[in-house]
Amino acid sequence: MDDQVLRSLIKWPNVPDCYGWLALDRRGQWRMRDEFTQQNYLPGQVIQHASLNEFIIRNYACDEIGRYFFQNGPQRVFITLDATPWIARITPSETGQHLINQCHQTMEPAAALSDEKGNIYIVGTVDQTIYGNNKSISNNNQFIRRDSQTVALLHDHDLEHFSELAKLREEACSFGGSWNWQGKQLPLDPIHSDELASRFNYIAQPRP
Known part of the structure; x- marks a missing residue:
C-alpha cells in the first residue's frame, strides 16, 4: 500500500466507497465500467495506462469479509471479479x-x-x-x-x-x-x- 494513500486516509477518513466501476476480468486485466457499461452488463474498457495499472496493483487489498478493492487515495473502489481475486x-x-x-x-x-x-x-x-x-x-x-x-x-x-x-x-x-x-x-x-x-x-x- 502506497504511503501517500495511507496518509490520504488519515486526512480524509470519510470519503464514500465506490462500487461497480472497476472489474478484474478472466485474463487478469483491470477494466473501467461506467454507468452505461454497468446498466447493459458489458465488460468495460481495459485499462491500458501502465502507471495506472501499477497503481492499482500496489493498492489492491481485501477486507475481512472477502471484498476486494483498490484503495484510490482516500476512496475505496470495490472490484467486481469475473472469476477469482x-x-x-x-x-x-x-x-x-x-x-x-x-x-x-x-x-x-x-x-x-x-x-x-x-x-x-x-x-x-x-x-x-x-x-x-x-x-x-x-x-x-x-x-x-x-x-x-x-x-x-x-x-x-x-x-x-x-x-x-x-x-x-x-x-x-x-x-x-x-x-x-x-x-x-x-x-x-x-x-x-x-x-x-x-x-x-x-x-x-x-x-x-
Missing part, C-alpha cells in the same frame, strides 16, 4: 517455471481444482494486503500484509500447458488426478464453480 500465468524463467499472478507475485501452489466448465484454478499462498476493523485482524482499522491461502484462475492461454503437467481421471462433473509442479505431484480435484467463493472467502460482486 487472482489470475495466474505459468511463466518460464532461467530457474524454471513460476506461477505469477496479475499483481506480479509468485504463487506457491498446494493444489489445483477443475470445474464443470473446464477451468483450472490454482490453490496457493499469496502475500496480500488485508484491511480489518476487528481485533482478529487489527486493533486500529489498519492494513496488514500476511500470507493467505487463496485461489487463482489459471489463464486460458496456459490450459494446454497445464494439461501436459497433469495426470487426469474423469469425475462425475469434471476431472481429478494430479499434476507435476517442480518435481512434486500435487492434487487436482473437481469443484463446482458455484462453490469457489464460499470456499475461499471472497465476494465476486461487492454491494453497498
